[in-house]
Amino acid sequence: MSLLSPPLEAFLAVARGKTVHGAAKELGLTQTGVTQRLRSLEGTLATTLFTRSRRGMLLTAEGEALLRYCQASRDLEGEVLAKIQGAGQQAAVQVCITGPTSIMRSRIVPRCTPVLGKFPQLLLRFNITDVETWADQLRTGEAQIAVLPHELVGRELDSKIIQPERYVLMGPRAWKKRALLDIVKNERIIDFDPNDKMSFQYLKKYKMLEHARSDRHFLNNNESLAELVEAGLGYGVFTLEFAERFLKRCQVTLLNDGKVYENPMALAWYPRPSSPDYWSSLIGAIR
Numbered sequence: 001m002s003l004l005s006p007p008l009e010a011f012l013a014v015a016r017g018k019t020v021h022g023a024a025k026e027l028g029l030t031q032t033g034v035t036q037r038l039r040s041l042e043g044t045l046a047t048t049l050f051t052r053s054r055r056g057m058l059l060t061a062e063g064e065a066l067l068r069y070c071q072a073s074r075d076l077e078g079e080v081l082a083k084i085q086g087a088g089q090q091a092a093v094q095v096c097i098t099g100p101t102s103i104m105r106s107r108i109v110p111r112c113t114p115v116l117g118k119f120p121q122l123l124l125r126f127n128i129t130d131v132e133t134w135a136d137q138l139r140t141g142e143a144q145i146a147v148l149p150h151e152l153v154g155r156e157l158d159s160k161i162i163q164p165e166r167y168v169l170m171g172p173r174a175w176k177k178r179a180l181l182d183i184v185k186n187e188r189i190i191d192f193d194p195n196d197k198m199s200f201q202y203l204k205k206y207k208m209l210e211h212a213r214s215d216r217h218f219l220n221n222n223e224s225l226a227e228l229v230e231a232g233l234g235y236g237v238f239t240l241e242f243a244e245r246f247l248k249r250c251q252v253t254l255l256n257d258g259k260v261y262e263n264p265m266a267l268a269w270y271p272r273p274s275s276p277d278y279w280s281s282l283i284g285a286i287r
Helices: 006-017 020-027 031-045 061-085 101-118 134-140 180-186 198-205 222-230 240-247 277-285
Strands: 050-053 056-059 093-099 122-128 145-149 158-172 189-191 216-218 236-239 252-254 260-269
Touching (some): 056 061, 158 222, 189 198, 198 236, 222 236, 222 240, 240 252
Parallel strands (some): 189 216
Antiparallel strands (some): 158 252, 158 260
8 A cells, every 4th residue: 555646656667667568567567558648647737757768767867856756755655554453563664874884884874783783664675875975866766875975965965974984094014104195196096986086185195196197097996996005005094994804914014104184974864854763863872
């Protein structure tokens, strides 16, 4: 059972599959029936919800806003139906949390785990990625909560500051006795991808950026990236929590006397008309 209207159900089905054909198959309607429901909804709202492209039906900005509304409504359905029907059981609700690898693994997942024990109806999906699409995932409704640098938090979002990521400079153990400036001048940085500027920010903080080589190695997997450092192919910055795992293997060392660069982080989400208990618990658990 759904409390959403048939036009909104059609809208959600198209948003999920990006085709009218797929939505019609999912809902057991004809393509004409789905199209009519969409047109009715767009007429009522006096706006366009989708644009057609080679990649399928893409949401407009207005469509993205409506999608977030529908997802928030779905989150509340289980509680509402349980109270109305007196069933004593709540329908499952899913929340997706996205953020960078290091902080998600070291802090977010462990702190959310106890919340699952309190709310059996809650299904969590962790979308861990170091590609900076966290804010976009919120905007499109792919994720409901995002961990991201505080400067990426838009005014339209609710947010709270959490503990910053603490970055350290790491190199192969064989370089432990080398002068840091010699390393920076002569060795390559290993970064996640060309858009990754964290190494530059670290070096700038400690007044070494002007000496650094501009040509870098790239590897878009943190585990493998650290292995390249172990192999002596370069140096790079890693969160302290992540670096500690590799330090135990005694193949790497902290450069610059282990000095850190703090990257302020925030937890962000779109405002909700009301906050179910599981939602408040999730937000409170992440610090």
